[in-house]
Amino acid sequence: MKKFTEHPNSVGESYFEHMASAASFSAQMFVGGICCLLHAVFPFICERTGSGIISDLHDRMVANRTRVRTRTVKA
Numbered sequence: 001m002k003k004f005t006e007h008p009n010s011v012g013e014s015y016f017e018h019m020a021s022a023a024s025f026s027a028q029m030f031v032g033g034i035c036c037l038l039h040a041v042f043p044f045i046c047e048r049t050g051s052g053i054i055s056d057l058h059d060r061m062v063a064n065r066t067r068v069r070t071r072t073v074k075a
Helices: 001-012 015-041 049-063
Strands: none
Touching: 001 015, 015 049
């Protein structure tokens, strides 16, 4: 069980909070990847979408992290 909770606890989240957050990041990264692929083929499409998504994800993950509480790990 520790393998499933150690990292989420280290960032102040429960297992399910971390799952939701990671799934949200994954969805945005997937959309950003599709937009970049479209832009590679059609340079006039999604000119700023990929970089905008990267910037938003960086802000969410690094620059504006709000969860700083520490959970106690139950053995």
